Amino acid sequence: MRAVLKDGYELQIMEQVNGSGNRVEDDHKLIRAPATAAQSGGGSAYSQDGSSRFVYVLSFFSALGGFLFGYDTGVVSGAMLLLKKEMNLSAFWQELLVSSTVGAAAFSALAGGFLNGVYGRRKCIMLASFIFTVGGIILSVAPDKVVLLIGRLTVGIGIGIASMTVPVYIAEMSPPQLRGQLVTINTLFITGGQFIASVVDGAFSYMEHNGWRYMLGLSVVPAILQFLGFFFLLPESPRWLLQKGNSQQALKVLTQIRATESVNEEYDSIKAMVEEEEKQTGEGPVLCRILACATARRALIVGCGLQMFQQLSGINTVMYYSATILQMAGVRDDKTAIWLSAATAFTNFLFTLVGVWLVERVGRRKLTLGSIVGTSVSLAVLAVGFLLSAQASPPVNPLDPTAPNSTCSHYGFCEQCMLDPNCGFCYYDKGSNISDTSCVPVDPANTEQAAYGRCSNATQVNPNAWWAYNYCPTSYSWVVLLGLILYLAFFAPGMGPMPWTVNSEIYPLWARSTGNACSAGVNWMFNVLVSLTFLHVAQYLTYYGAFFLYTGLAVLGFLFVLGCLPETKGLMLEDMETLFNRTLCTCGVLGDERTHYTRVNGGNLLSDEDVSDGD
Numbered sequence: 001m002r003a004v005l006k007d008g009y010e011l012q013i014m015e016q017v018n019g020s021g022n023r024v025e026d027d028h029k030l031i032r033a034p035a036t037a038a039q040s041g042g043g044s045a046y047s048q049d050g051s052s053r054f055v056y057v058l059s060f061f062s063a064l065g066g067f068l069f070g071y072d073t074g075v076v077s078g079a080m081l082l083l084k085k086e087m088n089l090s091a092f093w094q095e096l097l098v099s100s101t102v103g104a105a106a107f108s109a110l111a112g113g114f115l116n117g118v119y120g121r122r123k124c125i126m127l128a129s130f131i132f133t134v135g136g137i138i139l140s141v142a143p144d145k146v147v148l149l150i151g152r153l154t155v156g157i158g159i160g161i162a163s164m165t166v167p168v169y170i171a172e173m174s175p176p177q178l179r180g181q182l183v184t185i186n187t188l189f190i191t192g193g194q195f196i197a198s199v200v201d202g203a204f205s206y207m208e209h210n211g212w213r214y215m216l217g218l219s220v221v222p223a224i225l226q227f228l229g230f231f232f233l234l235p236e237s238p239r240w241l242l243q244k245g246n247s248q249q250a251l252k253v254l255t256q257i258r259a260t261e262s263v264n265e266e267y268d269s270i271k272a273m274v275e276e277e278e279k280q281t282g283e284g285p286v287l288c289r290i291l292a293c294a295t296a297r298r299a300l301i302v303g304c305g306l307q308m309f310q311q312l313s314g315i316n317t318v319m320y321y322s323a324t325i326l327q328m329a330g331v332r333d334d335k336t337a338i339w340l341s342a343a344t345a346f347t348n349f350l351f352t353l354v355g356v357w358l359v360e361r362v363g364r365r366k367l368t369l370g371s372i373v374g375t376s377v378s379l380a381v382l383a384v385g386f387l388l389s390a391q392a393s394p395p396v397n398p399l400d401p402t403a404p405n406s407t408c409s410h411y412g413f414c415e416q417c418m419l420d421p422n423c424g425f426c427y428y429d430k431g432s433n434i435s436d437t438s439c440v441p442v443d444p445a446n447t448e449q450a451a452y453g454r455c456s457n458a459t460q461v462n463p464n465a466w467w468a469y470n471y472c473p474t475s476y477s478w479v480v481l482l483g484l485i486l487y488l489a490f491f492a493p494g495m496g497p498m499p500w501t502v503n504s505e506i507y508p509l510w511a512r513s514t515g516n517a518c519s520a521g522v523n524w525m526f527n528v529l530v531s532l533t534f535l536h537v538a539q540y541l542t543y544y545g546a547f548f549l550y551t552g553l554a555v556l557g558f559l560f561v562l563g564c565l566p567e568t569k570g571l572m573l574e575d576m577e578t579l580f581n582r583t584l585c586t587c588g589v590l591g592d593e594r595t596h597y598t599r600v601n602g603g604n605l606l607s608d609e610d611v612s613d614g615d
């Protein structure tokens, strides 16, 4: 039994149990001295200038991993516009080149757990930056689509490893009162990477020949910078070092990153926890041990659930779909749409900055709850916007008898026409007056034009004809635009970063690598699932149906967060386990020694059932 006394001292009480289950002996051992004010969130020992400066430098170099994650996932859409023309890519190859990276990230995030445990955080981040560099070089010199695919798979492997390692590394290096902010900086770099990628896409979109090589290859620069930073400057995490028995090095690193000699208390409590965990370590793969241990299992459910709901709230659909939403709002020029997508990515970045500012002020739980409520409402606004647009959808004129027969000619309204990926809507627009509408097959090689007729560039039958693929002209576009802005303003400070931040803190050391690997894997798997199914879901349910579905999923996410997410603000990583400790923990039973934890309220021992979350 572990008892935390009112004044902060913590005792481990061993119950020796005989064969018939009766307690025969008690033994007490002091396992932790009281946490200093700083350790519990409010003090000064860690807030010394030197310490803050070093952890900020450290967070910057680490978060370059987040930047590369954002850059490589974001840059491909603009690169694809050029690539599909230059390499004559079919729709299948375009989809393969986009989703291969995310798929590879899902697998490598899972494998990253093992690598982290064995080789440490530092080597894993260096490995990821090396892989990013190799991937960037392959992409920039790729002679054909197969080599491009190899390059995209390679950067995916880098993204997976970085996405699970960087938050863990930053969390383990940070003092408790800065941890939330510093880990959230990693997500700021992810959204920053997505924004820079859209700017680079915009800039090189004018370079029709080989522009994509620069777009994809530029990621080499931050990757090399990160590798050099880690090689010359940044140390291994003291927690991992202690776990591997390298206590001298751990103490040295701790002294270096806190920029003070008085790190003994922190060092002792990490060491006490590592020793306690060592005693409890059972047999078998870590994942099985997590599943067998109630506290770790609960942490895993919370971590994976948060990541799942992050993706199910449709962030990547909204980001991916922003260009179309903007087209609905009347932006018809491709280049302008690309620049306005950059504005969307910038909004995501800007509001993530709000999250960095809020996380240590309001705490993870309130921030996530507020964010998911706002996200749900914004998704409903988006859905209503699409619903109004569908209801006001312009009719298709009776069939022109000279037009070739196709399935497109059977649709009576623009809404049905645009939901068929083979068709597009062609019309004249005189002020607010839409006329001479028709639904015609899209050019399979270039969705920006019709296969024939006045909306096909090749024939240039009428330069004043407008071609709408994937959307319908509507006067309700402002509702959709409002929904988009509200969505980003609410999602980006909370549901964007908090799943990553919370996952980096909630697991005990023995389960941290594996726990983060699993939850990052869940994030990437749901990312693939949502983005690959979006167009099909929209075809079956229409756009407004799809967004009402995401609204429902976000509401479920709210209930999940409300019921399961404890507050981790200000706690030491070593104290997190108690947050998930509502019932007897039977993990790591060694012989007859049963260990369970009980917290103390005003000096009175509470029964395990009395201990609730979040306090």
Ligand SMILES: O[C@H]1[C@H](O)[C@@H](O)[C@H](O)[C@@H](O)[C@H]1O
Pocket (backbone or CB within 6 Å): 187, 190, 191, 194, 310, 315, 316, 319, 348, 495, 496, 497, 523, 527
């Ligand atoms: O936290 C990040 C961030 O919100 C990104 O904008 C999004 O693309 C990622 O999928 C997500 O994991």
